[in-house]
Each structure stands twice: as structure tokens, then as C-alpha cells.
Amino acid sequence: MTKSKPEFSILVIGGDGIGPEVTAEATAVLDVISTHPKSRAAFKLLPRLFGGCSIDAHGTPVTDEVLETGRKADAILMGAVGGPKWDGMRRGFEGPEGATLRLRDVTQVYANLRPCEYFAAGNSPLRDELVRGAKFIVLRENCGGPFYGPKEETPDYASDLWSYKRSEIERIARMAAHLALSSASPKKTVTSCDKANVLASSRLWRKVVQETIEKEFPEVEIVHQLADSATTLMMMRPTLFNGVILADNTFGDILSDLAGVIPGTLGVLPSACLADIPAQKWGDDPVKGFYEPVHGSAPDIAGKGIANPIGAILSVALMLRYSFGMEEEAAAVEKAVNSTLDAGFRTKDMRGTTSTKDMGSLVREALQQLLDQ
Ligand SMILES: NC(=O)c1ccc[n+]([C@@H]2O[C@H](COP(=O)([O-])OP(=O)(O)OC[C@H]3O[C@@H](n4cnc5c(N)ncnc54)[C@H](O)[C@@H]3O)[C@@H](O)[C@H]2O)c1
Numbered sequence: 079m080t081k082s083k084p085e086f087s088i089l090v091i092g093g094d095g096i097g098p099e100v101t102a103e104a105t106a107v108l109d110v111i112s113t114h115p116k117s118r119a120a121f122k123l124l125p126r127l128f129g130g131c132s133i134d135a136h137g138t139p140v141t142d143e144v145l146e147t148g149r150k151a152d153a154i155l156m157g158a159v160g161g162p163k164w165d166g167m168r169r170g171f172e173g174p175e176g177a178t179l180r181l182r183d184v185t186q187v188y189a190n191l192r193p194c195e196y197f198a199a200g201n202s203p204l205r206d207e208l209v210r211g212a213k214f215i216v217l218r219e220n221c222g223g224p225f226y227g228p229k230e231e232t233p234d235y236a237s238d239l240w241s242y243k244r245s246e247i248e249r250i251a252r253m254a255a256h257l258a259l260s261s262a263s264p265k266k267t268v269t270s271c272d273k274a275n276v277l278a279s280s281r282l283w284r285k286v287v288q289e290t291i292e293k294e295f296p297e298v299e300i301v302h303q304l305a306d307s308a309t310t311l312m313m314m315r316p317t318l319f320n321g322v323i324l325a326d327n328t329f330g331d332i333l334s335d336l337a338g339v340i341p342g343t344l345g346v347l348p349s350a351c352l353a354d355i356p357a358q359k360w361g362d363d364p365v366k367g368f369y370e371p372v373h374g375s376a377p378d379i380a381g382k383g384i385a386n387p388i389g390a391i392l393s394v395a396l397m398l399r400y401s402f403g404m405e406e407e408a409a410a411v412e413k414a415v416n417s418t419l420d421a422g423f424r425t426k427d428m429r430g431t432t433s434t435k436d437m438g439s440l441v442r443e444a445l446q447q448l449l450d451q
Pocket residue numbers: 096100157158159160161162175178344345346370371372373374375376377378379384385386387389427
């Protein structure tokens with residue numbers, strides 16, 4: 079890796095439904111950054127079919143070539159996959175969603191960071207005084223649990239094995255503590271959510287999270303919360319969770335979608351799936367990351383040009399920060415999004431009329447100005 083101006087390779091998966099619409103706005107942000115006179119990096123984009131569109135073209139949701147490209151690339155950017163047309167194909171890891179799980183598995187991106195914060199856009203259905211100041215990362219274990227356990231599927235019986243190994247829990251607990259310590263917030267808290275009152279895998283989870291963090295990160299406060307009551311608390315007192323919310327694959331999936339109530343739409347939530355502790359600064363070797371907004375392919379609004387591209391654009395900010403150590407550029411993208419919202423522009427999910435493309439170009443204009451300063 080040359081430290082002068084590295085070129086990072088990125089597998090780009092538009093996917094299905096609104097996936098290609100929001101991904102186009104996200105890659106356009108990367109173009110602004112790489113073509114700016116002060117640019118510190120070049121990006122080699124590797125667009126590929128994946129998901130339902132790949133089933134239509136190749137008869138499989140992911141070809142070996144795409145898995146291999148993803149394994150070798152520095153990062154992966156994905157819109158979303160799936161849709162009613164391919165719902166009948168879900169069995170084991172077949173079908174569009176199964177392909178996403180396979181790609182997460184081959185890249186071993188075990189830590190799924192799903193940051194959520196309140197935007198002062200007046201869009202939350204929750205009362206302003208409840209959500210103001212809410213800022214946390216849902217850290218979801220991404221390569222284990224029932225998503226990956228052996229499955230049995232017959233017309234009369236079906237099962238998914240929900241299991242965790244100590245080593246899988248230790249590595250995600252370390253990531254949680256690392257994120258808590260590196261956050262700007264004075265509160266260094268990890269709130270771990272589980273169902274230790276009923277699930278054996280949760281009892282191991284709770285024990286290993288407690289032991290690992292207590293021993294290796296004594297300055298981090300650990301709170302254990304049952305996952306069911308965590309949902310009510312997240313809606314009633316979201317700021318209680320400021321810091322890091324740690325959860326396994328299933329509970330993390332649910333809690334991160336629930337967090338969409340805080341900004342008032344899933345459309346603005348980004349996500350980063352990492353294979354290692356994030357890069358600390360520009361010039362470090364890239365950390366393998368798989369970036370995708372939290373939302374899905376939203377078949378109900380696909381093709382209408384109204385999808386919110388902010389979740390995808392903010393996922394690019396996470397890529398710059400966590401994979402490439404480009405904190406200044408990441409912060410500029412986030413600032414550009416905030417200033418666009420502050421100027422009053424909103425897509426339909428935020429009760430506005432701005433189109434996907436217009437929202438993308440407004441953010442890019444704001445970004446260009448910030449980079450020029
Ligand atoms: N990463 C992924 O590939 C991924 C993630 C989640 C769901 N999915 C798949 O997507 C399909 C649809 O799932 P779903 O309907 O449960 O969830 P979804 O996230 O696609 O949609 C839920 C609701 O949020 C809205 N929404 C989502 N993203 C939006 C955006 N960017 N702008 C505006 N509104 C937005 C939708 O219109 C819909 O009303 C399913 O096939 C599911 O498996 C894929």
C-alpha cells in the first residue's frame with residue numbers, strides 16, 4: 079500500500095428494488111471525494127449483479143466470481159436485495175437474502191455497526207424532548223446465531239440452530255468496548271441486550287460479555303438488559319442507550335430497525351460490517367468492511383425516484399472512516415447531509431418532496447463546498 083495516494087477497490091452491489099437508486103447517489107459521493115484537487119485516495123469501483131437481479135441474469139443470487147471479488151476488495155458497498163419476485167426462492171442460503179449472508183460469511187465481517195442519531199428534522203413520531211440528544215451505535219453480531227446455524231425445513235417441521243461460541247462473543251464484546259472507548263461521548267457504556275432469562279445461548283453471551291469487558295476494558299461500564307424490555311425502553315427513553323448497544327445477530331437486526339423510529343425513517347440509517355477493529359488514521363492498511371444502509375429494497379416505492387438516499391450516503395461516510403481512516407472526508411459527508419436537511423430538503427419518507435436524485439445532488443453540492451474550504 080503506497081502512503082501517497084492509495085487506490086481502494088470497492089465491490090459495488092446496487093441490488094434490487096430501490097438498491098440501485100440509492101447506491102448511485104452513494105457512489106457519486108465517492109466520485110466527488112476522489113476527483114477533488116485535495117483528494118487523498120482513488121476508488122476503483124467494481125459494479126456487479128447480486129441478489130434477485132443476478133438470479134434473473136445468471137440463475138444464482140451470487141456467482142463465485144462475485145464472492146471472490148468481494149473477498150479480495152478493500153470494501154463492499156451494497157444497496158439492498160430481495161423482493162416479492164424472488165420470495166419463493168428462500169431456502170437455506172438460496173435466494174437474494176441468503177446470498178447477503180454468504181457474502182458476510184466469506185468476508186467474516188463479524189461486527190455490524192448501525193449508528194443511530196436523532197436528526198433535528200422534525201420527522202420523529204416520538205416527542206422531541208424524548209429523542210433530542212439520542213446517539214448510539216447498535217453493534218450487531220453479524221456472522222453467527224440462528225442466521226447461520228444448521229437448518230431443517232420440511233412441510234411440517236422447521237428449525238434454525240441458535241448457537242454461539244465463546245470466541246464469537248469475545249470478539250464482538252471487544253469491538254463493543256473499543257467503540258465505547260473511542261466515542262466522543264463522556265459516557266463509556268455498553269448496554270448488552272439478550273434473553274438470558276430463557277435462552278442458553280444468551281446466558282453464555284451475558285457471561286462472556288461481562289468477563290471479557292470487565293477484564294480487558296475496566297473503564298467501560300456494562301449494563302445488561304433483556305432484549306424484549308429494551309425495545310420499550312428504546313422508545314420511551316432512547317438517550318438511556320447513548321453509547322453502544324450490543325446484541326446478537328437476531329436481536330441486533332430487530333433493535334437496529336426499531337432505532338429507525340428515532341430519526342423517523344429507516345431511510346437515513348447507515349451500517350458498516352467490519353472484519354476488524356476500525357482503521358485509526360489515514361495511511362493505515364484498509365480494514366475490510368461491507369457497507370449497506372439498514373433498510374431493505376423497499377419494493378413498495380421502487381422505481382418511483384422517491385427513495386431516501388441518506389442511509390446509503392452515510393454508509394459511504396462510514397466506509398471512509400472505518401475502512402480507510404479518512405475521518406475528515408467522512409465528517410464532511412456527514413456535515414453535508416446535515417446541512418442539506420437543515421436547509422429544509424426532505425424526501426417523501428421525511429414528509430418532503432425532494433427526489434432521490436435531487437437529494438443526492440444537494441448533498442454533493444454541500445460536500446463540494448466543504449471540501450473546497
Ligand atoms: N440489506 C438488504 O439487502 C436488506 C435489508 C432489509 C430487507 N431486505 C429485503 O428487502 C425486502 C423488503 O423488506 P421490508 O419491506 O421488510 O423492509 P424495507 O426496509 O425494504 O422497507 C420497510 C419500509 O421502509 C420504507 N423504506 C425503506 N427504505 C427506505 C428509503 N431509503 N427511503 C424511503 N423509504 C424507505 C419502505 O418503503 C417500507 O415502507 C425484503 O425482500 C427483505 O428481505 C434486504
